[in-house]
Amino acid sequence: MQTKYRKFTKDNIKKDFRRNKLLYLMILPAIVFYILFAYVPMIGNVMGFIDFVPGIGFKGFFAGDWMGFKYLRDFMGNIFFYRLLRNTVLISLYNLIFGFPAPILLAIFLSEIPFKGYKRVAQTITYLPHFVSTVVICGLIVNFSLSTGLFSDISAMFGGPRISFLQDAKYFRTIYVASGIWQSIGWSSIIFLSAITGIDNTLYEAAVIDGSNKLQQIMHVTIPGISSTIIIMFILQIGQMMNVGAEKIMLLYNPSIYDTSDVISTYVYRKGIVEMNWSFSAAVDLFNKVINFILLISANAISRRVGETSLM
Amino acid sequence: MKRSYSRLLCLVVAFALCAGMWAGFAEGVYPLEPTVTLTINIDETARESIPEWALDYYIWDIVEAQTGVKLECWGADGRGAGNTEDISVMIAGGVYPDIFVNNWLSYPGGPSKALENKIIMPLNDVIEEYCPNLTKVLAENEQWAKDVATDDGTLYVFPMLRAARDQTFYGIGYRQDKLDEFGLEIPTTPEELEEVLTVFKENGMECGLTFEYRFLFTGDQGYGTALQSGFGLKSGWYVDEGVVHFGEYEENYYDFLVWLNRLYENGLIDPDMPSINKATSIAKFSNGEAWACICQSAATVAALKYLNEDKGWVGVGGPSLATEAGAVPQFGHLQNSYAGNASAAISTQCQNVEAAARFLDWFYGEENLATFQHGVEGFCYAVVDGEYTRELQYLIPLEGEGADNVQTRMTYGIIGTNWPMKMLDGLSHNYYQFPEPTEVVLEVWRDNNMAEHILPPVTLTADEAEEYASIYNDIDTYMKEQIALFITGKRPLSEFDDYRATLEDMGVQRMIELEQAAYDRYLER
Numbered sequence: 001m002q003t004k005y006r007k008f009t010k011d012n013i014k015k016d017f018r019r020n021k022l023l024y025l026m027i028l029p030a031i032v033f034y035i036l037f038a039y040v041p042m043i044g045n046v047m048g049f050i051d052f053v054p055g056i057g058f059k060g061f062f063a064g065d066w067m068g069f070k071y072l073r074d075f076m077g078n079i080f081f082y083r084l085l086r087n088t089v090l091i092s093l094y095n096l097i098f099g100f101p102a103p104i105l106l107a108i109f110l111s112e113i114p115f116k117g118y119k120r121v122a123q124t125i126t127y128l129p130h131f132v133s134t135v136v137i138c139g140l141i142v143n144f145s146l147s148t149g150l151f152s153d154i155s156a157m158f159g160g161p162r163i164s165f166l167q168d169a170k171y172f173r174t175i176y177v178a179s180g181i182w183q184s185i186g187w188s189s190i191i192f193l194s195a196i197t198g199i200d201n202t203l204y205e206a207a208v209i210d211g212s213n214k215l216q217q218i219m220h221v222t223i224p225g226i227s228s229t230i231i232i233m234f235i236l237q238i239g240q241m242m243n244v245g246a247e248k249i250m251l252l253y254n255p256s257i258y259d260t261s262d263v264i265s266t267y268v269y270r271k272g273i274v275e276m277n278w279s280f281s282a283a284v285d286l287f288n289k290v291i292n293f294i295l296l297i298s299a300n301a302i303s304r305r306v307g308e309t310s311l312m
Numbered sequence: 313m314k315r316s317y318s319r320l321l322c323l324v325v326a327f328a329l330c331a332g333m334w335a336g337f338a339e340g341v342y343p344l345e346p347t348v349t350l351t352i353n354i355d356e357t358a359r360e361s362i363p364e365w366a367l368d369y370y371i372w373d374i375v376e377a378q379t380g381v382k383l384e385c386w387g388a389d390g391r392g393a394g395n396t397e398d399i400s401v402m403i404a405g406g407v408y409p410d411i412f413v414n415n416w417l418s419y420p421g422g423p424s425k426a427l428e429n430k431i432i433m434p435l436n437d438v439i440e441e442y443c444p445n446l447t448k449v450l451a452e453n454e455q456w457a458k459d460v461a462t463d464d465g466t467l468y469v470f471p472m473l474r475a476a477r478d479q480t481f482y483g484i485g486y487r488q489d490k491l492d493e494f495g496l497e498i499p500t501t502p503e504e505l506e507e508v509l510t511v512f513k514e515n516g517m518e519c520g521l522t523f524e525y526r527f528l529f530t531g532d533q534g535y536g537t538a539l540q541s542g543f544g545l546k547s548g549w550y551v552d553e554g555v556v557h558f559g560e561y562e563e564n565y566y567d568f569l570v571w572l573n574r575l576y577e578n579g580l581i582d583p584d585m586p587s588i589n590k591a592t593s594i595a596k597f598s599n600g601e602a603w604a605c606i607c608q609s610a611a612t613v614a615a616l617k618y619l620n621e622d623k624g625w626v627g628v629g630g631p632s633l634a635t636e637a638g639a640v641p642q643f644g645h646l647q648n649s650y651a652g653n654a655s656a657a658i659s660t661q662c663q664n665v666e667a668a669a670r671f672l673d674w675f676y677g678e679e680n681l682a683t684f685q686h687g688v689e690g691f692c693y694a695v696v697d698g699e700y701t702r703e704l705q706y707l708i709p710l711e712g713e714g715a716d717n718v719q720t721r722m723t724y725g726i727i728g729t730n731w732p733m734k735m736l737d738g739l740s741h742n743y744y745q746f747p748e749p750t751e752v753v754l755e756v757w758r759d760n761n762m763a764e765h766i767l768p769p770v771t772l773t774a775d776e777a778e779e780y781a782s783i784y785n786d787i788d789t790y791m792k793e794q795i796a797l798f799i800t801g802k803r804p805l806s807e808f809d810d811y812r813a814t815l816e817d818m819g820v821q822r823m824i825e826l827e828q829a830a831y832d833r834y835l836e837r
Contacts, residue, residue, distance in 0.1 A: 054404050054429060079786070079818070147583045148519075166587045167800060254525065256586040256796030258789070273397045275785050276420045278404055 048283030071283035107192035127186025138251035199225035239296035343380025351409035355389035365712040390414035408659035417652030432657035445676035482645035483757030485613035488628035522582035523606035541643035542633030614749035629753030644760035687725030
């Protein structure tokens with residue numbers, strides 16, 4: 001074990017640095033990555049408050065007029081504001097409610113399977129979709145959802161109607177969330193599986209001796225055993241909450257279902273990249289990020305108070 | 313055998329080069345000395361992937377040899393509809409190629425704003441000094457001279473100018489064999505079309521009239537105008553006796569929606585229409601699922617007969633619909649001769665403006681037209697009895713994969729239809745696999761009064777354009793969504809007045825006012 005330093009004195013830091021040179025070296029690329037790709041671009045947020053002038057590089061940030069909160073006010077007064085906010089929050093919420101527990105359940109099921117071979121095959125099959133490009137997956141979904149597609153075929157087989165699913169606003173969220181689960185369930189379950197393997201086997205033995213059945217073992221041994229992992233993953237998930245991925249939605253939606261499918265990130269994309277309204281879209285995106293930040297911090301604070309597990 | 317051909321070929325190329333040099337010496341300009349390298353945002357085939365048999369005829373090599381300009385291609389191709397995402401990113405990024413190809417009319421804020429933002433440079437002096445060919449082209453055609461400048465007469469672009477015959481390329485296609493089978497005429501009004509589709513449907517057509525949803529809007533050039541014409545309007549901007557109209561705000565757009573909604577409810581148009589793209593809709597027409605289609609290309613309609621001879625399928629072009637039988641259809645697909653796309657500006661970061669201007673001007677020279685629009689004689693065309701032909705038997709035989717396909721040869725041998733130039737009349741005609749039948753279809757599609765109603769390429773001032781853009785973009789999103797809901801019946805048509813009221817709240821009238829003012833200014837140019 002290493003000595004714990006009480007104070008951040010210059011001397012102590014130096015000593016620590018000398019002792020753990022290699023560790024510091026190993027983390028260096030990660031630090032550089034975050035500085036370059038997470039912190040430096042933050043300067044760009046200034047764009048949301050100025051009238052950005054293209055064509056003069058970095059100077060463009062200083063050439064335009066200072067607009068203050070004009071773009072943010074424009075956004076809040078926009079007729080699409082309420083809808084975008086609602087869709088973003090609802091899709092994330094559904095993702096959280098249905099998408100978050102799914103890999104945990106899968107991990108528990110997998111861990112209870114006694115046949116090793118079957119378990120491996122099942123695991124591989126479930127995490128395979130993770131490696132398929134979103135473009136391909138969305139292409140499949142779009143084709144399956146046509147009135148002549150697979151879903152309609154299945155529906156027709158049982159005497160149901162043929163529906164063009166991606167043209168009806170009411171199906172969009174279901175399609176989005178369900179396909180999201182299918183895509184990520186196997187991959188996300190890996191971390192829970194490894195947490196389950198870490199649980200001491202004697203606990204299960206003790207539970208069996210106490211006469212508990214499988215379900216009781218899961219409820220009282222497995223879940224408490226991985227609860228800290230669940231909470232950490234949950235906090236991280238909350239931090240992603242407003243980050244509904246624009247790519248997947250853009251590949252799936254069409255104007256007739258904007259009512260449930262248009263979210264802040266797709267709007268930012270259309271405004272900024274397609275319509276070249278850079279400053280406005282930067283302001284909207286910043287708005288999104290601020291909400292995200294607040295959510296992450298509060299989830300972390302609540303969890304620290306209540307469950308004693310937190311990120312920081 | 314092969315050897316002797318390549319020798320012949322060398323001779324041909326050498327001759328072409330000599331001819332080119334002679335033309336250059338005559339003017340004392342081309343090829344430029346010393347050789348210049350210019351950057352440009354087009355996406356050309358990487359040299360490594362050009363098959364060996366095509367190397368000697370590769371058009372960009374020939375252009376390079378004749379102009380003395382070597383192009384360094386950057387990708388982010390601006391020759392399509394313009395303002396694609398990659399170009400938008402490039403503009404924001406602030407590093408531009410010497411020659412910036414884009415649709416500058418659709419730059420937010422218009423060409424005036426692009427000039428004001430110092431992305432591209434005003435070209436009046438440059439063109440006057442270095443560009444005799446373009447000057448001549450513009451001097452000969454008053455319309456073009458008017459179209460390619462801003463209101464204050466600033467030239468900003470080397471335009472792509474379409475010849476009259478190439479301005480129309482979208483329309484309705486039907487299955488002639490099915491029309492004949494059920495004793496139907498080619499429909500000319502909405503009622504007749506509905507009737508035809510009803511009969512089709514009763515006799516086993518799997519999916520109705522198929523098209524991509526965005527065809528209904530002008531932002532995408534109004535490919536579906538052939539339908540709207542039946543209600544005396546077209547989508548987006550048009551002019552009627554000097555007054556500018558916006559189709560989606562017109563009162564009788566309601567009738568169009570009622571009609572289209574009825575068709576949708578009765579399964580007469582493709583139920584997947586809002587979510588399919590044009591490739592899917594064309595595929596449905598080509599594989600027999602749909603018997604009527606709004607087609608992106610007359611060639612698709614014409615080709616049906618030749619590709620399905622065993623099945624007896626025949627495609628036929630249908631005219632724009634008229635408001636009543638016997639009347640002349642007022643609208644149809646028609647692109648302005650200068651529509652803004654595939655036009656090249658010189659960026660403010662260009663180091664060698666003279667070379668860029670001289671290079672671009674080369675493409676407007678009468679004597680150079682044939683070189684890059686037809687390629688090397690014998691490679692993708694031949695002249696037989698004074699007529700152009702693309703039949704393989706008259707061409708130089710070459711060996712290698714794809715060499716026996718004229719279409720493939722053309723991808724290497726000519727520049728294509730999207731390039732800043734004055735197109736030869738009927739140029740695209742030469743690109744069709746079956747030119748004659750395709751021309752017949754196009755004849756039908758052109759047969760309307762659209763020329764009187766088309767809004768010319770007007771330009772707004774930078775301030776106006778900003779206001780216009782902020783109104784237009786929101787309206788665009790709103791109306792595309794609502795119209796989809798009206799057509800599919802998810803929003804009752806009784807709410808059409810609410811829809812119009814919302815458009816008014818969003819500033820549609822101000823937008824029309826701006827466009828009218830721009831049009832009036834255009835007329836005064």
